[in-house]
Amino acid sequence: MLTPILIFTLAALLFGVLLALAAIKFRVEGNPVVDKIDAILPQTQCGQCGYPGCKPYARAIASGEADINQCPPGGEQGVIALADLLGCEPKPLNAELAAESSDVPMVALINEETCIGCTKCIQACPVDAIVGAAKQKHTVLEEYCTGCKLCLPPVCPVEDCIVMEEVQATAALWKWSEPEQVSEPMRRTG
Amino acid sequence: MFKKRLSKSPLFARKKKLYGGVNLPGFKSLSNTTRIETLPISPQLVMPLKQHIGEPAKPVVEVGERVLKGQVIAETSGYISAPVHASSSGIVAAIEARPIPHAATIKEPCIVIHTDGKDEWHPAIQPVPKPLKLPAAEIRQRISDAGVVGLGGAVFPSAVKLKPTREIETLIINGVECEPYITCDDVLMRYEADAIIQGALLLARIIKPHEIVVAIEDNKPEAYQSLVNAVERFEQAGVTAVSIINVTQVPTIFPAGGEKQLIKVITGKEVPSGSLPYEVGIVCLNVGTTAAIHDAIYYGRPLVSRIMTVTGDAVGSPGNYRVLLGTPIDFVLSQAGVTAHDDVAVIMGGPMMGVAVADQSVPVVKAANCLLIKSDRQIRQPVASMPCIRCGQCASACPMKLVPQQLYWHARSKSFDKLVTYHIDDCIECGCCQVVCPAKLPLVHYFRFAKSELKAREQERKKADISRLRSETRLLRLEKIKQEQEERKARRKANRKRAASRGDGVVSSATAKPEVSATQQQSPDLESVESPAASESDDQPRTMVR
Numbered sequence: 001m002l003t004p005i006l007i008f009t010l011a012a013l014l015f016g017v018l019l020a021l022a023a024i025k026f027r028v029e030g031n032p033v034v035d036k037i038d039a040i041l042p043q044t045q046c047g048q049c050g051y052p053g054c055k056p057y058a059r060a061i062a063s064g065e066a067d068i069n070q071c072p073p074g075g076e077q078g079v080i081a082l083a084d085l086l087g088c089e090p091k092p093l094n095a096e097l098a099a100e101s102s103d104v105p106m107v108a109l110i111n112e113e114t115c116i117g118c119t120k121c122i123q124a125c126p127v128d129a130i131v132g133a134a135k136q137k138h139t140v141l142e143e144y145c146t147g148c149k150l151c152l153p154p155v156c157p158v159e160d161c162i163v164m165e166e167v168q169a170t171a172a173l174w175k176w177s178e179p180e181q182v183s184e185p186m187r188r189t190g
Numbered sequence: 191m192f193k194k195r196l197s198k199s200p201l202f203a204r205k206k207k208l209y210g211g212v213n214l215p216g217f218k219s220l221s222n223t224t225r226i227e228t229l230p231i232s233p234q235l236v237m238p239l240k241q242h243i244g245e246p247a248k249p250v251v252e253v254g255e256r257v258l259k260g261q262v263i264a265e266t267s268g269y270i271s272a273p274v275h276a277s278s279s280g281i282v283a284a285i286e287a288r289p290i291p292h293a294a295t296i297k298e299p300c301i302v303i304h305t306d307g308k309d310e311w312h313p314a315i316q317p318v319p320k321p322l323k324l325p326a327a328e329i330r331q332r333i334s335d336a337g338v339v340g341l342g343g344a345v346f347p348s349a350v351k352l353k354p355t356r357e358i359e360t361l362i363i364n365g366v367e368c369e370p371y372i373t374c375d376d377v378l379m380r381y382e383a384d385a386i387i388q389g390a391l392l393l394a395r396i397i398k399p400h401e402i403v404v405a406i407e408d409n410k411p412e413a414y415q416s417l418v419n420a421v422e423r424f425e426q427a428g429v430t431a432v433s434i435i436n437v438t439q440v441p442t443i444f445p446a447g448g449e450k451q452l453i454k455v456i457t458g459k460e461v462p463s464g465s466l467p468y469e470v471g472i473v474c475l476n477v478g479t480t481a482a483i484h485d486a487i488y489y490g491r492p493l494v495s496r497i498m499t500v501t502g503d504a505v506g507s508p509g510n511y512r513v514l515l516g517t518p519i520d521f522v523l524s525q526a527g528v529t530a531h532d533d534v535a536v537i538m539g540g541p542m543m544g545v546a547v548a549d550q551s552v553p554v555v556k557a558a559n560c561l562l563i564k565s566d567r568q569i570r571q572p573v574a575s576m577p578c579i580r581c582g583q584c585a586s587a588c589p590m591k592l593v594p595q596q597l598y599w600h601a602r603s604k605s606f607d608k609l610v611t612y613h614i615d616d617c618i619e620c621g622c623c624q625v626v627c628p629a630k631l632p633l634v635h636y637f638r639f640a641k642s643e644l645k646a647r648e649q650e651r652k653k654a655d656i657s658r659l660r661s662e663t664r665l666l667r668l669e670k671i672k673q674e675q676e677e678r679k680a681r682r683k684a685n686r687k688r689a690a691s692r693g694d695g696v697v698s699s700a701t702a703k704p705e706v707s708a709t710q711q712q713s714p715d716l717e718s719v720e721s722p723a724a725s726e727s728d729d730q731p732r733t734m735v736r
Contacts, residue, residue: 042650043657053661127660146657168287171240171296175646176639179632 033062033086040081044073045126046148048097053126061086069094072101073147106147106164112137114161121151121162206458208451210589211443212622214370214542216409221501222373224509226381229525231278235303235516236553237263238290242339243346244270249301255282258312260492263301266334272347273337275492277514280305289549291519291538291558300553303516314490321388321487322431326396329487336486337493337556342375342447342476343539345557348483351475352396354468361399362456362474363390365406365413366440366447369540372560374497375477377510379406379413383420386477389484391431397473402435403456404477409442444542445620449474451589463616478559498554500526502563504534513554519561520550528563537562542621576629584623584633590616594623594633601640606647609640617641 037058044054049070051057060066061082068082069091076093083090110121110130117135129145132138149164156162167173240246247264251257257276264274280303287297318324324332334349342364363386367375379386390402406414417437424432440446440455450461452474459470467474475483478497485491494515501508506527513522519536528534537544538558584594592613600608617637624633 038658041654043654043661045657045661053665054658055661126664127657128664129660144656144660146653169294169296171290171292171298173646173649174292174294174296175642176293176635178639179635 031059031062034058036085037061037082040074040078040085041071042073042078042146044146044148046073046146046150047126048072048101067091067094070097072097075103105167106149107142107145107167108140108147108149108151109163109165110138110140111161111163112139114158116158116161118157121156124150124155126150206455208441208443208446208455208589209591210587210622211445211451212587212625213442214444214625216442217371217501218373218376218409220371221499221508221510222376226377226497226510226512228512229514229517229522231305231307231309231514232517232521233305234283234518235277235280235305235514236288236518237274237277237301237303237516238288238553238555239264239274239299239301240290241274241345241515241556242272242337243344244268244272246299247271247274249285249299251282251285251301253282253285256280257282257303258310260312260315260494262335262492263303270347270350272339273335273492274301275337275494276303277494277516278303278305279308279310289552291545291547291552291555293545293548295548315492317489318487322391322395324395324487329392330396332487332490333483335492336482338479338482338486339493339556340476341478341482341496341556341559343543343557343559344449345555348475348479351468351473352393354397354473356468357471358397358399358468358473359401359471360457360473361390361393361397361402362452362472363402363404363477363480364447364449364452364474365404365410365417365477366452367410368407368442368444368447369542369560370444371501371562372499372540373501374499374510374559376410376413378481378497379410379477380416382481383413383416384423385481385484386417387420387424387432387435388488389480389482390435391429392483392487393473393475393480394431394434399473400434404435404437405440405452405456406437407442407446408439414439444622445589445618448589448618448620450618463613493556496554496556496558498522498558499560500563501560502534502537502565504528504563504565513558515556516553518551518553519547522554522561523550523563526561533565535564537564542625543619575631578629578631581628583626583628587622587626589620589622590618592617594637597640598631598633598636601636604640604643606640606644609644614640614644 034055035058038055041054041058047053049057049066051060051066057066057071061068068086068088069079071078072093074082076090079093080090108130115132115137117132117137119132119134119138121138122130122132126148127144127146129141130138130151131141147164151162152164153159153162239249245266245268248267249264251261251263256279257263258279259276261276262273263276263282266273282301283304284302286300286302288300288302289295290298290300321329330349330352333352334347338348339345340348340351365375365379365386367373386404390404394402404417406417408414414437421432421435421437438456440452445451446455449467453467453470453472454460457472459472461467461470461472482493482496486493495512496515497510498513499508499510500522506529508526511522511526519538523534523536535546536550537546538561539545540560541562544560544562578595578598580595582595584598585592588594590613597609597612597614597617600606600612601614614637619634619637621634624631627633
């Protein structure tokens with residue numbers, strides 16, 4: 001009677017110690033789910049989701065604090081990818097947020113005539129895509145601009161100095177439209 | 191040893207046959223009965239900076255400058271790139287974005303030249319006395335400088351193809367013009383066979399192949415005869431190098447002229463997915479490209495014009511024209527006797543693989559082998575299609591051994607990851623599947639849609655990676671600045687405290703002990719960059735001026 005109890009107690013102790021050691025040895029730094037979610041997010045860093053950037057939003061989703069449909073730049077595809085990853089049902093984009101954002105990719109453009117060189121937009125840009133110095137004209141590095149609109153007034157104190165423009169279509173970026181579904185109704189014969 | 195014997199036995203011999211493909215009506219006699227005509231110089235030439243695959247060329251001329259025919263107006267800007275030359279003499283009127291040949295109205299940077307009609311060659315362009323004596327590296331450099339790209343339609347810079355890293359067994363000169371209507375290579379072979387053979391010999395000097403195969407479809411007997419005669423002439427003239435040239439006919443089937451398809455038909459080898467032909471010991475060049483290489487070396491002339499078929503039921507005088515690159519298409523149309531410009535659809539390329547251009551003012555580019563002008567606009571209307579019944583005919587017709595029906599279903603449901611596993615990248619958009627489809631589904635359109643969507647996604651992903659990195663770096667930087675500021679604040683606070691305690695001491699002991707100077711407090715930036723030795727001195731009392 002006593003032997004099995006002893007054996008099992010010892011075994012339980014042994015495995016407990018092993019597991020504890022493994023937990024220390026194979027500890028994963030950070031939350032791997034956060035990185036996976038972050039990889040899906042479009043990295044515009046626009047803050048439309050209510051979090052200051054894509055990584056914080058990813059953390060919020062991982063902790064269950066935020067919903068997966070708060071990212072308009074990611075679009076429906078993004079929501080579906082997140083739902084796939086997290087094993088939940090995809091849902092339509094937050095309508096309020098979706099209404100404010102546009103589908104076409106945009107970039108910021110600084111009017112160099114009216115720029116006063118206040119550096120406020122430089123500080124606001126989440127991806128360092130604006131260059132300039134105090135009392136010097138600023139300009140946007142189009143290649144790196146994510147179109148987040150964080151540099152627009154009221155950040156920029158001058159009206160109409162920074163505007164959003166559509167990205168110019170080039171042959172390399174042009175997309176074929178989705179074919180229209182033109183099908184005749186099936187006809188039964190006989 | 192054993193392997194070699196195996197491959198020689200008929201049982202294991204590679205099948206030299208195209209997989210799939212379709213037989214199409216040719217409509218070639220519309221345009222191949224007349225000789226090549228030279229089109230007059232258009233008053234305006236529009237030269238796009240990107241007429242090839244790779245990096246766009248960089249302009250080296252300025253607005254208002256006079257340029258001569260054959261002068262470099264934009265130079266290469268990378269390994270895979272090609273220069274652009276002025277097609278005729280004139281004044282550079284503008285360097286700006288203009289519509290380019292495309293299915294949509296898309297503007298890309300172009301150099302606009304107002305021609306003066308003199309067609310004056312640049313003085314540096316001189317014939318080479320003994321071209322076949324030139325060293326291989328120089329021939330290759332000259333081909334690169336002449337802006338020669340694949341004129342069959344792929345416009346891949348030819349000089350890049352001519353630097354293979356392994357031994358080349360076969361050089362294939364592609365005269366298999368398999369698409370209906372197009373005859374520009376056909377007439378070139380008929381009337382300029384010598385240039386093609388001489389071009390092939392030049393190529394042989396660079397890549398040193400064991401044999402050269404000039405492949406021609408068996409529906410072009412005149413072209414075949416012309417090339418055979420040319421080889422005989424060279425043989426009689428004592429050019430021994432032509433002994434490795436083998437002019438051969440291949441069965442007429444579409445798309446036997448595709449690079450990978452022709453390699454299969456000629457050698458029986460298959461180029462693996464994602465590989466280039468040189469990796470299996472083959473280089474394949476179009477006859478037009480070969481002739482352009484001949485011109486570039488023998489006459490020193492860069493690629494400033496090309497032969498283009500202008501055909502279709504709406505053309506008054508269909509035929510083949512030598513057109514200066516940059517000539518606007520509407521100018522070509524009026525010269526070729528197309529009267530009603532508004533009622534025609536213009537397809538650049540053939541009926542199978544070409545695209546309907548959105549704007550008729552676009553220029554002729556290096557890739558433009560054919561203008562197909564259709565009077566009825568029906569081709570733009572979507573054809574009523576029936577549901578896919580999974581008959582599998584598309585899979586038997588696909589020359590790339592893909593499964594178009596499966597690609598169709600996944601493209602339709604936008605399962606782009608699945609499309610990658612079904613190798614949509616290998617689709618050459620030849621349209622065979624669409625021809626045989628009994629449901630008349632717009633399959634190629636689906637594949638083009640899916641491919642461009644995949645490409646866009648890839649680009650978005652790359653941009654997101656860059657943005658993530660930039661954002662993370664910025665946050666790190668901000669964090670560092672904040673930390674430094676806090677450290678500075680803490681140090682100042684500590685200093686003040688110490689000073690205060692010493693201040694108390696002053697009262698009690700009545701010995702003048704100085705505290706931290708006011709000036710030092712006002713310049714925290716200086717303090718933070720002090721060397722460790724200097725910061726140690728903080729501990730020591732400093733003289734104070736109050």
